[in-house]
Amino acid sequence: MWDSGQVATGPITSGNRSTDISYAGTTLTKNSTTYYWRIRFWDIDGVSGWSSTAQFTMGTNTIPNAPSTPYAEGATNPIKVGDITPEFSAVFSDTDAGDTGAYYEIEVNTNNTFTGTVMWDTGQTATSIANGVRSPDYIYAGTALTLDGEKVLLIQQE
CATH class of the missing domain: 2.60.40.10 (Immunoglobulins)
Structure with a gap:
Protein backbone atom coordinates (compact mmCIF):
# COMPACT_ATOMS: atom_id res chain seq x y z
CA MET A 1 0.00 0.00 0.00
CA TRP A 2 2.66 2.49 1.03
CA ASP A 3 6.35 2.56 1.80
CA SER A 4 7.74 5.97 2.68
CA GLY A 5 11.25 4.93 1.78
CA GLN A 6 14.14 6.69 3.50
CA VAL A 7 12.98 10.18 4.46
CA ALA A 8 15.12 12.81 6.19
CA THR A 9 13.84 13.89 9.58
CA GLY A 10 15.00 16.27 12.26
CA PRO A 11 17.37 14.92 14.91
CA ILE A 12 15.86 12.34 17.29
CA THR A 13 17.85 11.66 20.42
CA SER A 14 18.09 8.08 21.63
CA GLY A 15 15.01 6.98 23.59
CA ASN A 16 12.80 9.82 22.34
CA ARG A 17 9.76 9.68 20.09
CA SER A 18 10.03 10.85 16.50
CA THR A 19 7.81 13.58 15.14
CA ASP A 20 4.56 12.38 13.51
CA ILE A 21 5.01 11.08 9.99
CA SER A 22 1.89 11.55 7.87
CA TYR A 23 0.60 8.71 5.73
CA ALA A 24 0.84 9.55 2.03
CA GLY A 25 -0.41 6.41 0.30
CA THR A 26 -3.66 5.26 -1.26
CA THR A 27 -6.68 6.90 0.40
CA LEU A 28 -7.90 4.93 3.42
CA THR A 29 -11.63 4.53 3.99
CA LYS A 30 -13.59 4.38 7.23
CA ASN A 31 -14.71 0.78 6.83
CA SER A 32 -13.26 -1.08 9.85
CA THR A 33 -10.26 -2.37 7.88
CA THR A 34 -7.20 -3.22 9.98
CA TYR A 35 -3.82 -2.16 8.61
CA TYR A 36 -0.38 -3.24 9.81
CA TRP A 37 2.73 -1.10 9.87
CA ARG A 38 6.32 -0.93 11.02
CA ILE A 39 9.11 1.65 11.14
CA ARG A 40 12.89 1.80 11.11
CA PHE A 41 15.52 4.52 11.46
CA TRP A 42 18.88 5.39 9.96
CA ASP A 43 21.81 7.11 11.58
CA ILE A 44 25.31 7.85 10.33
CA ASP A 45 26.27 4.20 10.79
CA GLY A 46 23.41 2.69 8.77
CA VAL A 47 19.87 1.35 9.07
CA SER A 48 18.19 -0.28 12.06
CA GLY A 49 16.07 -3.40 11.93
CA TRP A 50 12.30 -3.04 11.62
CA SER A 51 10.18 -2.29 14.68
CA SER A 52 7.73 -4.91 15.87
CA THR A 53 4.57 -4.97 13.75
CA ALA A 54 1.91 -2.52 14.91
CA GLN A 55 -1.65 -2.10 13.69
CA PHE A 56 -4.51 0.37 13.46
CA THR A 57 -8.14 -0.13 12.52
CA MET A 58 -10.08 2.47 10.61
CA GLY A 59 -13.32 3.68 12.15
CA THR A 60 -16.64 3.27 10.47
CA ASN A 61 -18.64 6.15 9.17
CA THR A 62 -22.32 5.65 9.86
CA ILE A 63 -25.33 7.27 8.28
CA PRO A 64 -26.91 10.12 10.26
CA ASN A 65 -29.73 9.48 12.68
CA ALA A 66 -33.27 10.23 11.52
CA PRO A 67 -33.94 13.94 12.11
Whole structure:
Protein backbone atom coordinates (compact mmCIF):
# COMPACT_ATOMS: atom_id res chain seq x y z
CA MET A 1 0.00 0.00 0.00
CA TRP A 2 2.66 2.49 1.03
CA ASP A 3 6.35 2.56 1.80
CA SER A 4 7.74 5.97 2.68
CA GLY A 5 11.25 4.93 1.78
CA GLN A 6 14.14 6.69 3.50
CA VAL A 7 12.98 10.18 4.46
CA ALA A 8 15.12 12.81 6.19
CA THR A 9 13.84 13.89 9.58
CA GLY A 10 15.00 16.27 12.26
CA PRO A 11 17.37 14.92 14.91
CA ILE A 12 15.86 12.34 17.29
CA THR A 13 17.85 11.66 20.42
CA SER A 14 18.09 8.08 21.63
CA GLY A 15 15.01 6.98 23.59
CA ASN A 16 12.80 9.82 22.34
CA ARG A 17 9.76 9.68 20.09
CA SER A 18 10.03 10.85 16.50
CA THR A 19 7.81 13.58 15.14
CA ASP A 20 4.56 12.38 13.51
CA ILE A 21 5.01 11.08 9.99
CA SER A 22 1.89 11.55 7.87
CA TYR A 23 0.60 8.71 5.73
CA ALA A 24 0.84 9.55 2.03
CA GLY A 25 -0.41 6.41 0.30
CA THR A 26 -3.66 5.26 -1.26
CA THR A 27 -6.68 6.90 0.40
CA LEU A 28 -7.90 4.93 3.42
CA THR A 29 -11.63 4.53 3.99
CA LYS A 30 -13.59 4.38 7.23
CA ASN A 31 -14.71 0.78 6.83
CA SER A 32 -13.26 -1.08 9.85
CA THR A 33 -10.26 -2.37 7.88
CA THR A 34 -7.20 -3.22 9.98
CA TYR A 35 -3.82 -2.16 8.61
CA TYR A 36 -0.38 -3.24 9.81
CA TRP A 37 2.73 -1.10 9.87
CA ARG A 38 6.32 -0.93 11.02
CA ILE A 39 9.11 1.65 11.14
CA ARG A 40 12.89 1.80 11.11
CA PHE A 41 15.52 4.52 11.46
CA TRP A 42 18.88 5.39 9.96
CA ASP A 43 21.81 7.11 11.58
CA ILE A 44 25.31 7.85 10.33
CA ASP A 45 26.27 4.20 10.79
CA GLY A 46 23.41 2.69 8.77
CA VAL A 47 19.87 1.35 9.07
CA SER A 48 18.19 -0.28 12.06
CA GLY A 49 16.07 -3.40 11.93
CA TRP A 50 12.30 -3.04 11.62
CA SER A 51 10.18 -2.29 14.68
CA SER A 52 7.73 -4.91 15.87
CA THR A 53 4.57 -4.97 13.75
CA ALA A 54 1.91 -2.52 14.91
CA GLN A 55 -1.65 -2.10 13.69
CA PHE A 56 -4.51 0.37 13.46
CA THR A 57 -8.14 -0.13 12.52
CA MET A 58 -10.08 2.47 10.61
CA GLY A 59 -13.32 3.68 12.15
CA THR A 60 -16.64 3.27 10.47
CA ASN A 61 -18.64 6.15 9.17
CA THR A 62 -22.32 5.65 9.86
CA ILE A 63 -25.33 7.27 8.28
CA PRO A 64 -26.91 10.12 10.26
CA ASN A 65 -29.73 9.48 12.68
CA ALA A 66 -33.27 10.23 11.52
CA PRO A 67 -33.94 13.94 12.11
CA SER A 68 -35.27 14.58 15.58
CA THR A 69 -37.97 17.03 16.53
CA PRO A 70 -39.24 18.15 13.13
CA TYR A 71 -40.61 21.68 13.30
CA ALA A 72 -43.22 23.41 11.14
CA GLU A 73 -43.57 27.10 11.79
CA GLY A 74 -41.14 26.67 14.71
CA ALA A 75 -43.38 24.17 16.54
CA THR A 76 -43.83 20.42 16.66
CA ASN A 77 -47.09 19.31 15.00
CA PRO A 78 -48.68 22.77 15.00
CA ILE A 79 -52.40 23.18 14.38
CA LYS A 80 -54.24 26.04 12.67
CA VAL A 81 -51.20 27.17 10.72
CA GLY A 82 -52.15 30.41 8.99
CA ASP A 83 -49.12 30.73 6.71
CA ILE A 84 -49.46 29.24 3.21
CA THR A 85 -45.65 29.11 2.93
CA PRO A 86 -44.69 27.45 6.24
CA GLU A 87 -41.08 26.98 7.30
CA PHE A 88 -39.65 23.57 8.22
CA SER A 89 -36.59 22.56 10.25
CA ALA A 90 -35.22 19.70 12.36
CA VAL A 91 -32.19 18.81 14.48
CA PHE A 92 -29.32 17.07 12.67
CA SER A 93 -27.66 14.25 14.61
CA ASP A 94 -24.89 11.83 13.67
CA THR A 95 -22.97 9.38 15.86
CA ASP A 96 -19.83 10.37 13.92
CA ALA A 97 -19.10 13.47 15.99
CA GLY A 98 -17.23 15.38 13.27
CA ASP A 99 -19.83 14.90 10.55
CA THR A 100 -22.11 17.69 9.36
CA GLY A 101 -25.39 17.48 7.50
CA ALA A 102 -24.64 18.00 3.82
CA TYR A 103 -28.10 17.57 2.24
CA TYR A 104 -31.76 17.58 3.21
CA GLU A 105 -35.01 16.50 1.62
CA ILE A 106 -38.47 17.62 2.71
CA GLU A 107 -41.67 15.97 1.56
CA VAL A 108 -45.14 17.42 2.15
CA ASN A 109 -48.09 15.11 1.49
CA THR A 110 -51.81 14.95 2.28
CA ASN A 111 -51.50 11.43 3.77
CA ASN A 112 -49.42 10.26 6.75
CA THR A 113 -48.19 7.21 4.80
CA PHE A 114 -47.12 9.50 1.94
CA THR A 115 -49.48 7.79 -0.51
CA GLY A 116 -51.65 10.88 -0.96
CA THR A 117 -51.08 14.00 -3.00
CA VAL A 118 -47.48 15.17 -3.07
CA MET A 119 -47.66 18.87 -2.30
CA TRP A 120 -43.90 19.41 -2.28
CA ASP A 121 -40.69 17.39 -2.51
CA THR A 122 -37.47 19.38 -2.37
CA GLY A 123 -35.36 16.52 -3.68
CA GLN A 124 -31.85 16.24 -2.32
CA THR A 125 -30.77 19.81 -1.56
CA ALA A 126 -27.32 20.96 -0.40
CA THR A 127 -26.99 22.49 3.05
CA SER A 128 -24.52 22.58 5.94
CA ILE A 129 -25.76 21.75 9.44
CA ALA A 130 -23.50 21.13 12.44
CA ASN A 131 -24.02 17.96 14.44
CA GLY A 132 -26.62 18.43 17.19
CA VAL A 133 -27.85 21.73 15.77
CA ARG A 134 -31.29 22.64 14.47
CA SER A 135 -31.30 23.32 10.75
CA PRO A 136 -32.25 26.71 9.39
CA ASP A 137 -35.89 27.14 8.40
CA TYR A 138 -36.64 25.88 4.90
CA ILE A 139 -39.56 27.74 3.33
CA TYR A 140 -42.35 25.82 1.63
CA ALA A 141 -42.31 26.41 -2.11
CA GLY A 142 -44.75 23.77 -3.32
CA THR A 143 -48.32 23.62 -4.54
CA ALA A 144 -50.56 26.36 -3.14
CA LEU A 145 -52.15 25.34 0.15
CA THR A 146 -55.69 26.13 1.19
CA LEU A 147 -56.46 27.26 4.70
CA ASP A 148 -59.90 25.64 4.96
CA GLY A 149 -59.30 24.16 8.41
CA GLU A 150 -59.78 20.65 6.99
CA LYS A 151 -56.44 19.77 5.46
CA VAL A 152 -53.61 18.52 7.61
CA LEU A 153 -50.20 18.73 6.04
CA LEU A 154 -47.83 15.91 6.88
CA ILE A 155 -44.13 16.48 6.77
CA GLN A 156 -41.40 13.90 6.31
CA GLN A 157 -37.71 14.70 6.38
CA GLU A 158 -35.19 12.09 5.20
